[in-house]
Amino acid sequence: MGLQTVIRALFPPQCLLCEAWVAEAGGLCPECWRETEFLTGVLCDSCAAPLPGLEADIAVQCDTCLSTPPPWRHARAVMRYSGRGRHLVLALKHSDRTDIAPGAASMMHRAAHDIITTESVFVPVPLHWTRLAKRRYNQAALLAQALAKQTGAQAAVGALHRSKRTRSLGGLNADARARELDATIVVAQPQAVLGRHVVIVDDVLTSGATLRACARTILQAGAAHVDIVVLARAAPQA
Numbered sequence: 001m002g003l004q005t006v007i008r009a010l011f012p013p014q015c016l017l018c019e020a021w022v023a024e025a026g027g028l029c030p031e032c033w034r035e036t037e038f039l040t041g042v043l044c045d046s047c048a049a050p051l052p053g054l055e056a057d058i059a060v061q062c063d064t065c066l067s068t069p070p071p072w073r074h075a076r077a078v079m080r081y082s083g084r085g086r087h088l089v090l091a092l093k094h095s096d097r098t099d100i101a102p103g104a105a106s107m108m109h110r111a112a113h114d115i116i117t118t119e120s121v122f123v124p125v126p127l128h129w130t131r132l133a134k135r136r137y138n139q140a141a142l143l144a145q146a147l148a149k150q151t152g153a154q155a156a157v158g159a160l161h162r163s164k165r166t167r168s169l170g171g172l173n174a175d176a177r178a179r180e181l182d183a184t185i186v187v188a189q190p191q192a193v194l195g196r197h198v199v200i201v202d203d204v205l206t207s208g209a210t211l212r213a214c215a216r217t218i219l220q221a222g223a224a225h226v227d228i229v230v231l232a233r234a235a236p237q238a
Ligand SMILES: [Zn+2]
Pocket: 015, 016, 017, 018, 019, 020, 028, 029, 030, 031, 032, 033
């Protein structure tokens, strides 16, 4: 009997979200699986927003992405940022549940299998400077590393750096806010992104403002193209 077998017999793997035992480490139990709102069906190719209609063979985009295309090409997400999807993100982010990262990354790999190649480089959204002091880890970096391990592609966890914001965003219009945000995100390792297919990794896509700033900065640094993969996606504003 191998060591892994002994360990598994002594400590059966648990569901990522609850105490239930599961057959394979890094998965969800049947109940949590049922209760999680996975993003399936027709999704916007550019922001992973659910769209009405039947499965289509061609890439479709939501009205928002058609009128204001994001700086990246494709976005992929696993689940809605609500209910158990939200619990999973918050546990990874705030509860020292670093053990969630490999299982979450394998779900992200499945959701983004059509855009990831072994030539891709995973770049995590850098942690905000105010949070670095409080937390031991950047959850996006854990996901990027786990994705690299599972796909055979590279991760460049230090490629982006978030510097201290010097000005308050209060009183600024949307364009000025975006410029301020862009200015706080810098490419710290230009050689890691130059000419590459960069996949920006984050735990959750909410407004997308930070992801847009990261994508713009990486493209300016000479990346060939940029895609996005996140674990959870907040419902788009109607
Ligand atoms: Zn469970």
